[in-house]
Amino acid sequence: MQFYGEGIPGVNPGELTGRLIVMEGADGSGRSVQMEILRDYLENKGHATVNVGLRRSTLVSEELREAKEGNVLGEITRSLFYATDFADQLENQIIPALKAGFIVLADRYIYTLMARDIVRGADRGWERSLYGMALVPDLVIYLKVSPAQLVERNLRKNAMLDYWESGMDLGLSRDSFDSFIRYQRLIQKEFALMQAEYGFSTVNGNLSIGVVAREISNRVTDILGV
Amino acid sequence: MILCQNRGQYPGRLIAVEGLDGSGKSTQIYLLKRWLEMKGLKVFFTEWNSSLLVKKATSKGKKRQLLTPTTFSLIHCTDFADRYERQILPLIKAGYLVLCDRYIYTAFARDAVRGCSRTWLEYLYGFACHPDITLFFNTPLQVALERILGGRPQLKYHEAGMDLGLSADPYESFRIFQGKIYDEYLALQKRYGFIEIDGTASIEAQQQRVRELIAAEIDLPRYRSRTIGIG
Numbered sequence: 001m002q003f004y005g006e007g008i009p010g011v012n013p014g015e016l017t018g019r020l021i022v023m024e025g026a027d028g029s030g031r032s033v034q035m036e037i038l039r040d041y042l043e044n045k046g047h048a049t050v051n052v053g054l055r056r057s058t059l060v061s062e063e064l065r066e067a068k069e070g071n072v073l074g075e076i077t078r079s080l081f082y083a084t085d086f087a088d089q090l091e092n093q094i095i096p097a098l099k100a101g102f103i104v105l106a107d108r109y110i111y112t113l114m115a116r117d118i119v120r121g122a123d124r125g126w127e128r129s130l131y132g133m134a135l136v137p138d139l140v141i142y143l144k145v146s147p148a149q150l151v152e153r154n155l156r157k158n159a160m161l162d163y164w165e166s167g168m169d170l171g172l173s174r175d176s177f178d179s180f181i182r183y184q185r186l187i188q189k190e191f192a193l194m195q196a197e198y199g200f201s202t203v204n205g206n207l208s209i210g211v212v213a214r215e216i217s218n219r220v221t222d223i224l225g226v
Numbered sequence: 227m228i229l230c231q232n233r234g235q236y237p238g239r240l241i242a243v244e245g246l247d248g249s250g251k252s253t254q255i256y257l258l259k260r261w262l263e264m265k266g267l268k269v270f271f272t273e274w275n276s277s278l279l280v281k282k283a284t285s286k287g288k289k290r291q292l293l294t295p296t297t298f299s300l301i302h303c304t305d306f307a308d309r310y311e312r313q314i315l316p317l318i319k320a321g322y323l324v325l326c327d328r329y330i331y332t333a334f335a336r337d338a339v340r341g342c343s344r345t346w347l348e349y350l351y352g353f354a355c356h357p358d359i360t361l362f363f364n365t366p367l368q369v370a371l372e373r374i375l376g377g378r379p380q381l382k383y384h385e386a387g388m389d390l391g392l393s394a395d396p397y398e399s400f401r402i403f404q405g406k407i408y409d410e411y412l413a414l415q416k417r418y419g420f421i422e423i424d425g426t427a428s429i430e431a432q433q434q435r436v437r438e439l440i441a442a443e444i445d446l447p448r449y450r451s452r453t454i455g456i457g
Contacts, residue, residue: 074311
């Protein structure tokens, strides 16, 4: 494996024998369901897997949850809190699991973090350098779902749109529906820009769960030979 | 976020002190602050690693020894960013004299010793303006060590650099760690043009030098507080 940039001091990526598969996509893109299906698929084939996701570190996840409730963090501070959360999981979960030969399934990765920061005005070069600590995954599945479809799925599930997933802090619109649509478009635009640089494997998430799952397992098989 | 450009456009001024533990910098910046305040100037003072928002996570990480060089660096940068976004930058915009006990160079020195890439660190802190004046309290390593270790204090794990595995003895570890930081400081001094203050001179002599320097570099009367009746 290799790092995107400067990497993590003291870690030799050559020693990592596992595989890293990332699933990216907005809330309502079917990410969690597809993660579960993929996990079953891999375990059924005899591969050991580990699940990681954002905001799950022992170090700062609690602080991040609190900060999400009251909007008290500055933009740079929030970016860095998320980066700390990511680094903590990278070093304490992802890297050890990869050393031990596991397949690590990451429910979102640096791309979501970068896209969120950039649509809020962060400098692209700064983001790229910051996340130069991250490992290059073997495969990044990007579940692309139209904003209209995302709204429908989110509303069906929760009957309301999440403040952050609607980008309400950006002040795009006071109306959460309008804000959601506009914010998700901005994020998708950012993903489209990153696509070229990071080589996502885009999957049309508007299709049925079964069709999407088959598409994902085909790509996993192709790329990993597992 | 925009990387810091020339902020000559803002009326405030930023003064930072750097140096080893035991170099006497905190005493000197305290005396500087008192002097500026008593002149009736708009002054704000802030210390390294003091954001209330981030403190809990930092102390949890330190206590449970959860921190690696990367997370150590990131959490201190988060702390700095919180103070920078909410206090340092707004106050510079509002025309304050902002005094910082330790600034980004502390991170550059410590984190580089812990193995973080220097390029990565400089980019990481790229959102922060460089100070108008950085005073480097240069105290020979032995003197600084003697001031800290003389009283046989209880050294904290990270303070002693125990996470670097330099020595199993905290005092020995501290000595080696501080020596490495000192070397980083000397390199940073050249690179960023710190003004050197002789940390072996008497407290009074150092303070006189500091005050003269500040008065020569900054048009102090411009920073007089114009609020009437408060504070």
